[in-house]
Amino acid sequence: xxxxxxxxxxxxxxxxxxxxxxxxxxxxxxxxxxxxxxxxxxxxxxxxxxxxxxxxxxxxxxxxxxxxxxxxxxxxxxxxxxxxxxxxxxxxxxxxxxxxxxxxxxxxxxxxxxxxxxxxxx
Numbered sequence: 607x608x609x610x611x612x613x614x615x616x617x618x619x620x621x622x623x624x625x626x627x628x629x630x631x632x633x634x635x636x637x638x639x640x641x642x643x644x645x646x647x648x649x650x651x652x653x654x655x656x657x658x659x660x661x662x663x664x665x666x667x668x669x670x671x672x673x674x675x676x677x678x679x680x681x682x683x684x685x686x687x688x689x690x691x692x693x694x695x696x697x698x699x700x701x702x703x704x705x706x707x708x709x710x711x712x713x714x715x716x717x718x719x720x721x722x723x724x725x726x727x728x
Contacts, residue, residue, distance in 0.1 A: 617657055617678040619685050620725045625717040627671040635716040642709065646692070646699045655691040656684065685724065
């Protein structure tokens with residue numbers, strides 16, 4: 607018997623981004639997450655780009671700089687359109703492609719992307 611909850615009722619699949627924070631950049635990343643990433647996420651969420659997003663940090667002392675951003679989707683089609691829809695919300699936030707490039711370069715001084723994985727719920 608399957609568990610019946612919000613996730614299993616609505617979400618059909620997920621995309622998980624795994625990052626490692628650069629040593630000494632934890633506070634800067636937290637500020638970037640709140641002032642930039644969450645603003646872009648909010649716009650994208652309002653437009654139906656994804657169903658939900660969670661940010662997870664690892665509790666293991668030796669892995670405290672590992673973060674995951676977990677995006678939930680109601681369909682594989684919604685997930686397939688995720689990158690282009692997020693780009694639309696990002697360009698609205700950034701105002702120009704040049705500003706977007708600068709923001710991405712700054713983000714790369716804060717964290718390293720370790721993996722991007724897609725999952726389907728069973």
